[in-house]
Amino acid sequence: MYKSFLIDLDGTLYRGEELIQDAPSFLAWLRDEGFSFAILTNNSTRTPQQVAEKLLRMGFYVTAEEIxxxxxxxxxxxxTKHAGKRIYPIGEEGLIEALQKxxxxxxxxxxxxxVEVVVSGLDREVTYEKLARGALAIRAGAAFIATNGDKALPTERGFLPGAGSLAGLLSITTGVDPTVVGKPSKIIVEMALNRFGFKQKESLIIGDNLHTDILAGKNGGLDTLLLFTGVTTQEEAETSTIRPTYSFSSLTEVRQWLMRKG
Incomplete structure (x- = not known):
């Protein structure tokens, strides 16, 4: 039986500004039943406090410390790898604040x-000049780090370019592949388990994207649960070589399944 959950954000709890209707009640049920959970998000644009405030506005009760x-x-x-080095960031407030703090x-x-390190995240006000400076720095020998590999971001408008799209542009331009910290890398999974005190074999990762959430869980040695509420469709999952441990159409189904498991 699972005791703790790492839960994705975009496409799992909401899509942009569109609430996934059964998500607040699912998190409330987990809390009431004594399960532990944390929000594990590839979204690099917001600070944990900003994420918590958005969730509160949408009807969730989640603290910044759980994100x-x-x-x-x-x-x-x-x-651990580049302590004290000069960083050129491409990103928004969430990334800038984390680096400054x-x-x-x-x-x-x-x-x-x-520039000793180029760090690329999602930047919705990115310019050609920002990308050019990043590319020139990488070509000059700077290390290349990507916050995550999300190529597409699910929103109420549809799928928009994600941080992985910007990192991909820099990679194509320079011929250098970035070190990816966020999902699907096991780096973020191992850090999250350590931060929240979750045990690997007692934890389940829940998300909507085979290529980030589910692959991250597999890379980090966790069981995985795929929701068909965001990026990956059931048809795509059936033909993919990436196989989740479980898959469900909604968080309501997940709650019913967990209740049956006792």
């Missing part, structure tokens, strides 16, 4: 030689 973003994971990862020196990338 682990790819930006936080990236800042932690940099401490971790004590990194952020540079504007105007001089490629000043």
């Amino acid at each position: 682990f973003t790819s930006s936080l994971a990236t800042a932690e990862y940099l401490k 971790a004590g990194y020196s952020l540079v504007d990338g105007e001089n490629p030689q000043d």
Whole structure:
């Protein structure tokens, strides 16, 4: 029986500004039943506090301390591999704040030689110049880190370009593949288990994307549960070589399944 859950955000609890209707009651039920859970999101644009505030507005009760973003994971990862180095970030407030709070020196990338690490996340105000500076720095020898590999972001408008799309552009331009910290990497999964004190064999990862959520769980040694509420359709799952441990159409079905398991 699972005692703790790592739960995705975009496409699992909401799609952009569109609430997935049974999601708030599912999290409330987990809390009432004494299960532990944490939000594990590839979204690098918001701070944990901003994520918690959005969830509160949508009817959830989740604290900032229960949220682990790819930006936080990236800042932690940099401490182990690139401590004290000058960083050129491509991203929004969530990434900038995480790097600043971790004590990194952020540079504007105007001089490629000043950049020791390029960190690429989702940036919805990205410009050609921002990408050009990142590419020139990578070509000059800077390490290349991506917060996550999401190529598409589920929203109420449909699927929009994700952080992985921007990292992919830099990779194609430079011929250098980034180190990916967020899902599907096991890096973020191992960090989350450690941060929240969850045991690997007692934890289940829940998400809507085979290529990020489910693959991350597999890479991190966790059982996985795929929801057909976001990126991956049932038809795609049936033909994919990536196989989740379980799959369901809704969180209501997941709750009923967990109740049957006792």
